[in-house]
Amino acid sequence: MASDGWYLTDDVDRHLARAGEFLRSRPAQHTVHLTVTETLRSRGGRVYGDGAPEFGVLEGEGGGRAAFFRTPPHPLVVTSLSGEEADVLAGRLAGAGRSLSGVNSDRDTAAAFAAAWQRHTGADAVPGKRLRLYRLGELTVPRPVPPGRPRVAGEGDRKLLAQWHGEFSAATGETAVRDADDWADERVERGDLILWEAPDGTPVAMAGAAPKVAGQVRVVAVYTPAPLRGRGYAGAVTAEVSRVALAAGADEVLLFTDLANATSNGLYQRIGYRPVSDFAVYHFG
Structure with missing residues (x-):
């Protein structure tokens, strides 16, 4: 030491x-x-x-x-x-x-x-994102539930997952350092990513879960393509991922939000997530 x-x-x-x-x-x-x-x-x-x-x-x-x-x-x-x-x-x-x-x-x-x-x-130290960590209290499925149903992403979804991974990284301003196909492969193999699909079977949103460690599971990669937003898909698929985590024995279900996105912060609170603490990112020149 x-x-x-x-x-x-x-x-x-x-x-x-x-x-x-x-x-x-x-x-x-x-x-x-x-x-x-x-x-x-x-x-x-x-x-x-x-x-x-x-x-x-x-x-x-x-x-x-x-x-x-x-x-x-x-x-x-x-x-x-x-x-x-x-x-x-x-x-x-x-x-x-x-x-x-x-x-x-x-x-x-x-x-x-x-x-x-x-x-x-x-x-130089430039302020970046301001984030809020939330913990799930009592799960409340947002109403009305949009048409369709949830399902676990499978073998036939790999190409779509890779595409959405790239779009999600771009939309959130994250640096995508790993190959999108590798990311999709890992998600399918672990079975920890859920899709919401429309009544005709078309996937319209996704949400995943990080591995359970020390009793906690974190919801990640919540994404709806831009043309499909505002229809309740993100809330429905997030609620389902949260339900699955609880059913699998998680003591705590967590997620981060960008404080600049008032829509997502409001949505997660309606589902039952409550603030824990605030985080911040700084970028160095």
């Missing part, structure tokens, strides 16, 4: 051996860290992107008290830090010559780390 308390590694198993108990102590707030590291562990550390992953845990007498991971080119994802801890971490990474595209964390930590990164590197 370094004198600043941060233990860094590129081995996900070593990281989880040190940080796992801390991450599982607050599964909702640490949902991204838990699901990404579990996915990497299941792939044997293989990632899709520009470089190898890196992990860190801040250790004290009582064990881990903070952690981060980064999978280039994505921003650094870090758990809550004090202003001093954010400054120490920024200095450690800058001093080691790390190049960061940004930071993603709870609102206060993200702001503190962005300011610290500017001090240590001189790089």
Whole structure:
């Protein structure tokens, strides 16, 4: 362990051996860290992107008290830090010559780390998305339910899923670092993506679920093609994914929304999702 308390590694198993108990102590707030590291562990550390992953845990007498991971080119994802801890971490990474595209964390930590990164590197820090984490309370299926029915995406849907993956990435401003066909293959193999199909069998919306870790499941990839929006499909398919997660034994069902999208924030609250905390992304020049 370094004198600043941060233990860094590129081995996900070593990281989880040190940080796992801390991450599982607050599964909702640490949902991204838990699901990404579990996915990497299941792939044997293989990632899709520009470089190898890196992990860190801040250790004290009582064990881990903070952690981060980064999978280039994505921003650094870090758990809550004090202003001093954010400054120490920024200095450690800058001093080691790390190049960061940004930071993603709870609102206060993200702001503190962005300011610290500017001090240590001189790089610009541009505010990006503001996100809100929601937890499902009592599930309420939105009414009226649109015509059609839900079904699990299967072999015959791979081409459509790949197409929608690209459209979803573009619509949300996310950097698509993995091949769309690979993404579709993985979803079909895991059986964790649900389509809403019209009465004639045409898929009109999708929503997926991240793997269950520490009792929590996060709803992901909620997408309706632009010409089909406003008809209740997103609400119906999100409610179904949420129902399936609960039926499979999830203790918590979570999702993130972009705070700039008032429509989606209102929709998820009508389904039964309640705010947990706010997060922010900063991009570094």
